[in-house]
Each structure stands twice: as structure tokens, then as C-alpha cells.
Amino acid sequence: MSLVVETKRVSAKMELGPAPPPRHKAPLALPEFDDSDSDDDSHALEDIPPVIETSSNNQSDFKWDGISDIQMLKHQNAELVAAIKSQKQQINELQLLLEAMEPVPGLDVDSFKDILQGSEIVDHDIRNVKIVHQAKKLRQATLAYNKEKSRVAAASAKMAELERAVEAAQTLQGKAERALQRLQQLPRPEAAKKVPSPEKEIAASKKLEELKLKCEAQAVELKRTQRALQREVGDDIALSEILDASDSGKRGRAQQIVMLKAKIKKLERANPSPLDAPRDVDRKAEDDLAATKLERQKQIDKLLDDSNALRESHEKLQKKYDSTKARLHVFEKDASKSKVKISVLLEKSKNDDLLIDRLQSELEAKKPGPSSRARTADSKPLDANELEALKLLCKDQKRQVEIHPTCYELMQ
Structure with missing residues (x-):
């Protein structure tokens, strides 16, 4: 018995409204957008630099008649930013739509668009709604996981680098202190005691001060890194447990995410639903x-x-x-x-x-012969x-x- 699985790919038509061309050729500062679903667009709008910069040196050459043009350019720039933001939102929705419809053949594209946009108040199919919400949650979880992973990796690398720098500075400081102690303990002749060399002492003290300042700076940087790492992992988790994870058996966020995914799969297998039909294969x-x-x-x-x-x-x-x-x-x-x-x-x-x-x-x-025995009658017999x-x-x-x-x- 052969099982034939038919896979259909749904192509979504993306209709983006064309932006009106600018009337004046002026440098427009547009924010850079990423593919994440975070709410950083408001910060991007706040960080937009001014369109036209005025300097205090050219105040005499400034024309007050161009204020209306500047305001018009600002208004046009804001409209372009809003249009780009809406287009970006449409792109994200269509990406979610493609991700939701790719593993499920034979679905209605318009119904998914209605679910994403929420324009009509109708009774949608609970399965389609659940698929869309699960796709959104999966995308958000993936993006959050990648961000946290990159942040933790960067923080760990920076922390390791700072620890190495602190160890090197402490080693140099210890060497300098030991060298200074040896120099102080060396026996000096009377002439040298009477006429000390202030230049060497000044150079050694300067070097010692530099090493101390460097060590203090490294210690401050290490504390800052530890605070940043503590903010990343949370205040309820001790930082020593994370650093000594191999000894204490503490699980990081990546391991917790893997365990939660395994738990979700286990629960899905324990409580099957009609949505799990495409996953039978x-x-x-x-x-x-x-x-x-x-x-x-x-x-x-x-x-x-x-x-x-x-x-x-x-x-x-x-x-x-x-x-x-x-x-x-x-x-x-x-x-x-x-x-x-x-x-x-x-x-x-x-x-x-x-x-x-x-x-x-x-x-x-x-042994005697018979003749001799006959002749010798007086011969003696053998002894017993x-x-x-x-x-x-x-x-x-x-x-x-x-x-x-x-x-x-x-x-x-």
C-alpha cells in the first residue's frame, strides 16, 4: 500500500502601493529596518536625523522664505516613512502567511489574509486561526531565541576577554611588585645608599601606577560585563551558577528552550488533535x-x-x-x-x-671332564x-x- 502525499505551494501576490515621487531633490534620512517583529520602529522614527542642517556660522545667509519648503519636505519624509512601515508590515504578514500555508496543502489564501488583517468580523475556521497564531508564535520565539543566543555569546566572549585581560594585568602587577621587593631587598653599598638614583625610582613608581590604573579599569569593565550578563539572564539566577554550569548542572536558556520544545512535542503526542493530521507521515x-x-x-x-x-x-x-x-x-x-x-x-x-x-x-x-673324574677317584666334590x-x-x-x-x- 503506497501513500501519496500531494504538496501544493501557495504563492501570495504582494501588492504594495507605489510611493509618490518627491517634488524637491533633498536628502531624505530613512531608518534602517530589520526582519524582526520587534517594536523598534518607534525608536527608528525618533532617531531620524533632520533633513536640512543649519549651522550657526551661516545664519546670515539663511532665507526665511524656505521654511514652508522645509516643513513640506518633513511632512513628505514622514509620509514616506509611514508608507515604508506599512509595506514592511505587509511583507511580514505575507511571510507569516507563506510559513503557515507551506506545510498544509489545499488552504484558502483569502481566509488567511482576513485572519492576519482582521478586517472582517466573521467566524473563521479555528484550525486556520490556530495555524496562523502558532506560526506567529514560532516566528517570534525563533527571533527571540536567535537574539538571546547572539547576545549571550557576545557577552560570554567579552567577559572571557575581560577576564583574560584582568588576569594578565594582575600577573603584570604581581611581577612588578615582586621585582620591586627584590630590588628593595638587595644589599646596597654605602655609596649607593648615600646617593640614590631618583630617576629609576620615579620610572618604577610610574610603571606601578600605570599597572594599577590598568588593573582598576579592567576590574570596572569586568563588573560592567557581569551586570550586563546578569540583566540578560535575570536577577533571580545567580551568575556563579551560570559560570560554573558544568559543576552545578545549571541549565542555560538554550537548554531550557530545547526541553520546553521536547515537552510540547510530548504533550502533542499525548493529546492528539485534528491539526496533527498532516504530521502523521x-x-x-x-x-x-x-x-x-x-x-x-x-x-x-x-x-x-x-x-x-x-x-x-x-x-x-x-x-x-x-x-x-x-x-x-x-x-x-x-x-x-x-x-x-x-x-x-x-x-x-x-x-x-x-x-x-x-x-x-x-x-x-x-668343570672337570668325565675322564679326569674316572681317573681321580679321590677328587673332592663341590662345596654346597x-x-x-x-x-x-x-x-x-x-x-x-x-x-x-x-x-x-x-x-x-
Whole structure:
């Protein structure tokens, strides 16, 4: 389902009455107008300089017959000023009309003109009246906000500059006082004490007086700036709270305006009216943006949870890897020790093999043959102790022979 929004722009025809041309070519002083809705036109009319200036030196050359011409020129100048003022008012009304009709398609231009001018006493549509009044209030609030913002910025900049100047003057004064104290504390010879130099003392005193005057002027200027800033923010607000806004949490006018605008939007959403119908598309877009933002926040939270889980698993695997690496290192040390022991055992087995071979040869040599036994009838039999020792030796040799294959397998 597609939503088609038709936007119509209403062009207002501005009819300004032409000003009559002046009869005499005389310099006319016209006031300068701004685009604000303030009531400064009366001050502008009061500040109009005279059309013709007379000097005291040319009183003798003054012609009294030209007084009527001067009065006529003044009257013509006043008429021109009034015409410009009325045209300026018409321009402001038409600007308000354009601002009121731009976001609302299909409105009647003449009805808005009647509401702005108030020429006819008729029952206007309450919605049109409310739109016009809201446009006026919005324009006035915007202009007032811009003026206050520029004034506060200028006052803050000027105050900061004056504070820096005061600090610099105080620093210079402190340096001068310290230098004067050091000069006074320096030991002087007797000749210098007897013959002081008045020129240096006079120059130092002059410099000190100049610094004092400069410091006093800066202090006076700082007080004036503080008074101006106090008038801008109001007497019920302490100036120290504004200067220390970061510490005290005091809100300025800009923040208060933003908060009030947010509160107005909240109240408009809580109490919808028929005038809010053109803003349905904006509200829908805002809701879509809020839903998208919420979904994105959920995705970010999910990604953060996954990242934390992966980080924890990585830490566990890292710990397991470190423990396995340490265990492998211990096993390598044990294996190296076992290799050394096996090499020693093999060396010992070689020696044992040599000893076994030697003992076997000796045993074969000691065994008598059958002929010799038959011939020697009186030969003595073997002792029981010797026979037991030989049996033990044979058992030990058999055990070592059985151990040798196992040692070879471990070496391989």
C-alpha cells in the first residue's frame, strides 16, 4: 500500500502601493529596518536625523522664505516613512502567511489574509486561526531565541576577554611588585645608599601606577560585563551558577528552550488533535526510525554477547593450551631423564654381559671332564656354598638377559 502525499505551494501576490515621487531633490534620512517583529520602529522614527542642517556660522545667509519648503519636505519624509512601515508590515504578514500555508496543502489564501488583517468580523475556521497564531508564535520565539543566543555569546566572549585581560594585568602587577621587593631587598653599598638614583625610582613608581590604573579599569569593565550578563539572564539566577554550569548542572536558556520544545512535542503526542493530521507521515517516519534504532540496538547487544562468549571460550582454550604446553614440557623433561637412565642402564648391561661371559668361561674351565673324574677317584666334590653361589649368579644373569629386550624397545 503506497501513500501519496500531494504538496501544493501557495504563492501570495504582494501588492504594495507605489510611493509618490518627491517634488524637491533633498536628502531624505530613512531608518534602517530589520526582519524582526520587534517594536523598534518607534525608536527608528525618533532617531531620524533632520533633513536640512543649519549651522550657526551661516545664519546670515539663511532665507526665511524656505521654511514652508522645509516643513513640506518633513511632512513628505514622514509620509514616506509611514508608507515604508506599512509595506514592511505587509511583507511580514505575507511571510507569516507563506510559513503557515507551506506545510498544509489545499488552504484558502483569502481566509488567511482576513485572519492576519482582521478586517472582517466573521467566524473563521479555528484550525486556520490556530495555524496562523502558532506560526506567529514560532516566528517570534525563533527571533527571540536567535537574539538571546547572539547576545549571550557576545557577552560570554567579552567577559572571557575581560577576564583574560584582568588576569594578565594582575600577573603584570604581581611581577612588578615582586621585582620591586627584590630590588628593595638587595644589599646596597654605602655609596649607593648615600646617593640614590631618583630617576629609576620615579620610572618604577610610574610603571606601578600605570599597572594599577590598568588593573582598576579592567576590574570596572569586568563588573560592567557581569551586570550586563546578569540583566540578560535575570536577577533571580545567580551568575556563579551560570559560570560554573558544568559543576552545578545549571541549565542555560538554550537548554531550557530545547526541553520546553521536547515537552510540547510530548504533550502533542499525548493529546492528539485534528491539526496533527498532516504530521502523521512524520510521526510514522519517526516511529520507523525508532523501531530501526531499537532493532539495531538489539543486534548490537546480541553481537556484544556473542563477542563476550567467544572471548570467554578463547580464554578457556588459551588456559588449556598453556596447561597442556606446561605438561608437555614436563613430559619432555621426564623423557630426557629416562633416556639418560636407559643409556646408563645399557652401559651397565654391557658391563654385566662381559662379566657374565667371563664367569661362564671360568665356570667351564673349572668343570672337570668325565675322564679326569674316572681317573681321580679321590677328587673332592663341590662345596654346597659354592654351588649355591653359582646358582644365584645364573639366575641374576638370566634376569638381566630378559630385561635387555625391554630396554631396547624403550630406546627405539
